[in-house]
Amino acid sequence: MTQVLVRFTSLVLVILVALLWGTVPVRAAERERIEAFLATTGFDVALDSIAFASSSAPDMLGIDPGEFGAEWKRLTEEVFDTGEMRELAVTILEQTLSDDALTHAVEFYASALGQRLVEAENASHMIEDDEAKQLEGQAIIAELVKKGSGRVESLKRMNRAIDSDGTALRALQEIQIRFLLAASAAGVIDLQLDADELRALMKQNEAALRGALQLSALAGAAYTYKGFSDAEIEAYADALEQPLMQEVYELLNAVQYEIMADRFEALAVRMAGLQPVQDI
Known part of the structure; x- marks a missing residue:
């Protein structure tokens, strides 16, 4: 098990403990400040954009979403309800985000440059046509x-800083595994592999996927920040x-991935009434 997975798993455990027991770390930020933090940093819009990921669900299962008609749109809007996702994020962050980290991030993103960055990032997040x-x-x-x-290189630096531990690849793999297992348990698909076998299968293509994610992130950053000068990017x-800021992004990444996994699992359960069993 790599250090990347250990750190990501540790953060998820902190999140789960906070949700289950309601324990609040010393100087944890209060709810109102968390809500303001989400708006100032643009993380609220980033959470909303998770809903766009639902379009990849049928492909993961080998299903044609056209078979669902209007029901698919209705289902995904219910499962990926933006209000519920924001509420869950606030609940987690108010118990895990320290005052120091919150203040540091807000001070930067509330600056003139920070607000321009948030505006550009929000606009980019809400573009459905990712291609x-x-x-x-x-x-x-x-x-x-x-x-x-x-x-x-400056854009690469930004991307490395946002995902300094390289958790994106492992997190996305775990999201897909949890979705497939949930879909199998719900009878949506007839999955012939267990969790360990799925992980082994994904491991075979890990290098190619990591490269693809890095290239995708680089192209996304180039598009998002095209209106900024080289000095501003630096x-x-x-x-x-x-x-x-590293502390903030490590936590935000963990929160976003956990919410995404939770919603995909919920989607799998709800799909049981829409889709006949298929082999994968």
Whole structure:
């Protein structure tokens, strides 16, 4: 087990303990400040964008969403209710996010540069056509590479800082595994593999998937921050690399991944009434 998985698992355990027992760490931020924090940093919009991930659910199960008609849209809107997802995030963060980390993040994102960054990030999060965004971002990167621009490395620095422990790959794998197992348990699919076998199968393609995620993140960053100067990108990378900001993003990533996994499991259960059993 790698250090990445250990740290991510530890954060999830902290979240679960906080939810089950209601324990509040010393100087944990109060609810009103957490809600303001979400709005100031744009994490509220990032949570809302989780709903777009529901479009990948049928592909994971080998199902054509067209078979569901309007019921699919209704179902995903109910399961990925933005109000419920925000409420869960607030509940977790008010018991896990320290005052120091909250204050540090809010001070940066409330600045003139910070608010412009949040505006750009919010707009990018709410674009449903991710393919178009990726294509434009890839074109931007290609042009930067052609010019020998140092901006590419700055964008990579930003992405490394946002996911400093590299948890994204393992988290997405676990989300998919939990979804497949939940779908199998609900009778949506006839899954022939157990959890360990699924992990072993994903391990075989891990290197390729990691590379694809890095390229996707780079193209996404190129698109999102295309309106910012090289100096502003450098300043943002510097800010993201600060220890307290690292603490914030480590927790936000864990919260976002846990909410996504929870919603996909709920979706699997609800799909039982819509989809006949299929082999995978």
